[in-house]
Amino acid sequence: MSEAGPLERLVGFGRYLRRIGLPVGTRRILTYCQAAAALDPFDREDLYWAGRATLISRREDIETFDRAFDAYFGDQVTGERRVTVPDVAGSAREDREPPDGLRAEAGMVAARWSGAGEDDETEGDAALRIVASDVEVLRKRSFADLSDEERRDTAALIRRIEVQTPQRHVRRHRPASKGPRFDLPRTLRRSLRTEGEPFRRAWRDRTTRLRPLVLLLDVSGSMGPFSRALMQFAYAAMAAGGRVEVFCFGTRLTRITRTLQTRDPDRALRQIGREVEDWEGGTRIGESLKALLDRWSQRTALRGAVVVLCSDGLERGDPELLAQQMARLARLAHKVVWVNPLKGSATYQPLARGMAAALPHVDVFLPGHNLESLAALGRILSR
Amino acid sequence: MSRLPFSSAAELQDALGAHSYLADRGLATAIFLGVSLDKPLLLEGEAGVGKTEVAKVLAELLGRDLIRLQCYEGIDANQALYEWNYSRQLIAVRAAQTGEGGPTVHDLFGPEFLVERPLLAAIRGGSSAVLLVDELDRADDEFEAFLLEVLSEFAVSIPEIGRVAALEPPAVVVTSNRTRELHDALKRRCLYHWIDHPSIEREVEIVRVRAPEVSEALARQVAEAVARLRRLDVAKRPGVAETIDWAHALAFLGADGLDGEVAEATLGAVLKDHEDLELARAHIGELVGEGGSGGP
Numbered sequence: 001m002s003e004a005g006p007l008e009r010l011v012g013f014g015r016y017l018r019r020i021g022l023p024v025g026t027r028r029i030l031t032y033c034q035a036a037a038a039l040d041p042f043d044r045e046d047l048y049w050a051g052r053a054t055l056i057s058r059r060e061d062i063e064t065f066d067r068a069f070d071a072y073f074g075d076q077v078t079g080e081r082r083v084t085v086p087d088v089a090g091s092a093r094e095d096r097e098p099p100d101g102l103r104a105e106a107g108m109v110a111a112r113w114s115g116a117g118e119d120d121e122t123e124g125d126a127a128l129r130i131v132a133s134d135v136e137v138l139r140k141r142s143f144a145d146l147s148d149e150e151r152r153d154t155a156a157l158i159r160r161i162e163v164q165t166p167q168r169h170v171r172r173h174r175p176a177s178k179g180p181r182f183d184l185p186r187t188l189r190r191s192l193r194t195e196g197e198p199f200r201r202a203w204r205d206r207t208t209r210l211r212p213l214v215l216l217l218d219v220s221g222s223m224g225p226f227s228r229a230l231m232q233f234a235y236a237a238m239a240a241g242g243r244v245e246v247f248c249f250g251t252r253l254t255r256i257t258r259t260l261q262t263r264d265p266d267r268a269l270r271q272i273g274r275e276v277e278d279w280e281g282g283t284r285i286g287e288s289l290k291a292l293l294d295r296w297s298q299r300t301a302l303r304g305a306v307v308v309l310c311s312d313g314l315e316r317g318d319p320e321l322l323a324q325q326m327a328r329l330a331r332l333a334h335k336v337v338w339v340n341p342l343k344g345s346a347t348y349q350p351l352a353r354g355m356a357a358a359l360p361h362v363d364v365f366l367p368g369h370n371l372e373s374l375a376a377l378g379r380i381l382s383r
Numbered sequence: 384m385s386r387l388p389f390s391s392a393a394e395l396q397d398a399l400g401a402h403s404y405l406a407d408r409g410l411a412t413a414i415f416l417g418v419s420l421d422k423p424l425l426l427e428g429e430a431g432v433g434k435t436e437v438a439k440v441l442a443e444l445l446g447r448d449l450i451r452l453q454c455y456e457g458i459d460a461n462q463a464l465y466e467w468n469y470s471r472q473l474i475a476v477r478a479a480q481t482g483e484g485g486p487t488v489h490d491l492f493g494p495e496f497l498v499e500r501p502l503l504a505a506i507r508g509g510s511s512a513v514l515l516v517d518e519l520d521r522a523d524d525e526f527e528a529f530l531l532e533v534l535s536e537f538a539v540s541i542p543e544i545g546r547v548a549a550l551e552p553p554a555v556v557v558t559s560n561r562t563r564e565l566h567d568a569l570k571r572r573c574l575y576h577w578i579d580h581p582s583i584e585r586e587v588e589i590v591r592v593r594a595p596e597v598s599e600a601l602a603r604q605v606a607e608a609v610a611r612l613r614r615l616d617v618a619k620r621p622g623v624a625e626t627i628d629w630a631h632a633l634a635f636l637g638a639d640g641l642d643g644e645v646a647e648a649t650l651g652a653v654l655k656d657h658e659d660l661e662l663a664r665a666h667i668g669e670l671v672g673e674g675g676s677g678g679p
Contacts, residue, residue, distance in 0.1 A: 023567070038419040045408060046392065049392075049412035052409060052413075053424075053576055054575075057575035058564075059577045184469045188469050191476070192488070258564070301563065
């Protein structure tokens with residue numbers, strides 16, 4: 001690496017990845033350069049694999065990386081060995097704009113989210129401003145009938161609902177004043193003060209932990225307002241300290257947990273608007289559930305979790321598949337709650353084929369169409 | 384770096400092959416870089432693609448000790464780093480009481496009463512060890528933070544003994560089945576490689592190396608059938624280990640080819656899920672390449 005040229009090319013590639021949206025920090029770029037030095041003399045393939053090992057660390061990023069690599073180093077098939085650095089015309093190329101495809105891929109599609117939180121009013125202000133009588137009205141009004149302002153107020157109220165999932169025992173034992181297991185280490189340490197005579201015995205007890213909460217939100221068609229409300233609900237659950245996973249689905253499943261974990265909820269919701277592609281498209285619950293179970297069933301998130309599914313149950317896919325997948329879900333999860341806003345209407349009967357197929361596998365069925373009902377959901381979850 | 388028995392990724396790839404581990408160029412490069420740059424290597428991939436095996440064969444290849452830390456939910460620092468041998472301490476204390484000039488309190492917390500757990504063993508072993516942190520995704524977040532600390536320092540302070548530090552860091556392989564996302568801080572410290580299911584060609588080679596009693600033709604049939612199975616939308620896609628198991632089972636039964644009947648009888652070697660088995664049975668002809676829709 002004696003010339004300045006190759007080094008600049010390598011650093012330039014790292015910066016290029018950063019520009020198209022991959023999280024590539026200086027440390028990673030440094031490691032990439034070290035890797036190239038360790039492989040020296042390297043060919044194009046070495047550069048590629050070294051980049052994959054050092055610049056990215058998520059499987060989802062591999063495809064973006066591949067395209068970026070081809071775009072940056074030129075997409076000829078593996079060059080000959082001992083080429084110091086693939087020869088691409090001029091260094092000006094480093095500064096050019098990423099191609100359109102990559103730009104779109106990096107998540108720069110226009111936001112379609114137009115729900116609560118475009119303004120800069122904070123949650124606290126909104127909560128203060130809501131007068132008690134307004135709250136009474138808001139509590140019973142369906143999320144679908146809210147004005148923009150009411151929606152903001154409601155969002156603030158939802159976030160204050162207490163959400164706690166039930167506890168379960170874990171393997172770990174903790175020191176306890178009395179408990180089923182004898183704590184030899186602590187007893188011994190205490191005994192040193194009493195000349196090795198174990199007068200004061202110590203005990204350990206099992207610890208408990210909150211069960212994870214998994215929210216599956218239908219974002220198709222008329223479900224938008226209700227799903228947004230439940231996202232605020234997800235925030236309340238996260239604030240309670242439990243583990244929360246949130247997925248959106250319409251025609252396909254999108255995991256939005258990571259986006260929700262950012263500090264600023266309003267920005268997160270706008271970001272989700274960009275990530276979830278089928279916002280208010282059709283519904284394929286069965287297929288989405290299958291995607292969830294195939295990819296996540298081994299993951300601790302689902303096993304023993306409390307699962308809340310919010311959907312109107314108007315399934316476009318095969319109800320048979322939905323029933324099958326609901327059965328799988330019920331076997332894995334601790335409790336399955338189906339939130340169906342249509343149930344808020346007094347005349348509703350779960351006759352839609354999808355809903356009828358799913359019901360036998362549901363532990364709790366409730367409307368969740370207004371604040372009052374969400375508060376009830378919060379109480380049910382902890383049981 | 385001069386002590387490494389290989390000087391390039393290609394040489395390492397050959398050396399791995401000589402130890403019956405057929406790695407592709409990408410994996411070989413990642414391992415080579417990990418060992419050369421003294422960085423932990425994070426391997427992700429579906430179950431059964433041979434992540435753990437990498438650490439085993441690397442230890443063999445480098446002539447180092449393999450130290451394995453199997454992670455599980457609730458694992459804590461005591462189980463990973465060190466613990467005092469309390470029972471032994473207790474006995475020593477009692478012995479001291481009965482006279483016999485037993486140990487002093489200082490002795491009581493000496494090395495002979497220390498129970499070494501994998502991380503401490505790896506720190507002490509230094510460059511003569513390969514540390515495998517298996518299935519890190521199963522451990523809790525807090526443990527991950529603790530591990531990050533150990534991996535960045537390769538030193539621990541034991542209050543009663545003092546600081547133990549590795550002169551040279553051990554080679555480290557971390558595996559994850561991706562049941563949850565690992566923290567970015569840890570990932571940044573590691574090199575990363577995603578191990579995919581191998582191509583049919585490579586899987587045939589792997590079966591031939593791992594199950595030498597299986598004929599080339601049978602190995603190919605099995606590899607092709609498994610490749611179709613993976614495409615069949617099963618919930619638990621079979622890994623390479625399952626392919627090898629299946630080939631073993633078929634060879635043991637004396638099958639010289641894979642047909643629908645034999646395949647159905649032995650399907651339990653590859654698929655371990657009731658719904659998956661039913662799905663596969665419904666497509667058995669297709670799987671073994673019989674009937675209309677054959678070919679990979």
